[in-house]
Amino acid sequence: MTTTRKIAAVAFLALAASCLTLLAAAADPEAGGKVFKIQCSACHSVTEGKKGIGPSLFGVVGRKAGTVSDFHYSEANKGSGLNWDEATLDRYLVNPRAVVPGTTMPYAGLKNETQRADLIAYLATVK
Numbered sequence: 001m002t003t004t005r006k007i008a009a010v011a012f013l014a015l016a017a018s019c020l021t022l023l024a025a026a027a028d029p030e031a032g033g034k035v036f037k038i039q040c041s042a043c044h045s046v047t048e049g050k051k052g053i054g055p056s057l058f059g060v061v062g063r064k065a066g067t068v069s070d071f072h073y074s075e076a077n078k079g080s081g082l083n084w085d086e087a088t089l090d091r092y093l094v095n096p097r098a099v100v101p102g103t104t105m106p107y108a109g110l111k112n113e114t115q116r117a118d119l120i121a122y123l124a125t126v127k
């Protein structure tokens with residue numbers, strides 16, 4: 001093999017390896033559905049208009065906080081002024097009470113970053 005070819009081969013392998021890393025890092029909505037079931041479904045449905053202890057999370061990604069009409073929110077959540085985009089949900093789900101002080105959501109937080117990313121990817125599919 002010529003040196004040029006060797007360099008090309010190494011460069012190709014490096015590129016392939018970084019693609020694989022990216023794929024592995026991509027959030028997995030299917031895994032997120034399982035996280036939802038275990039962590040959230042006791043209080044939240046993903047069916048439009050179906051409330052539980054918490055409001056329905058149907059269409060939550062991109063929704064303004066406190067806007068499900070038949071749910072009685074705390075003033076803290078309602079007045080938070082937040083928009084539930086992916087980044088905000090990520091911050092919120094680590095520690096809800098830090099982002100919405102006074103929220104009545106009795107949930108301590110999901111510390112696992114991969115699980116949070118998967119969960120948010122799942123929530124983005126329920127719309």
Ligand code: HEC
Binds near residue numbers: 036068103104105
């Ligand atoms: C023990 C019950 C409970 C669990 C478990 C729970 N929540 Fe909640 N959630 C609530 C309640 C109650 C509220 C309303 C809070 C308020 O009004 O202050 C809420 C509010 C929310 C909101 C704000 C919705 C809006 O319309 O503004 C989001 C987003 C949310 N929860 C996501 C989740 C996710 C994702 C999980 C799982 C990781 C989860 N919650 C787990 C009870 C729960």
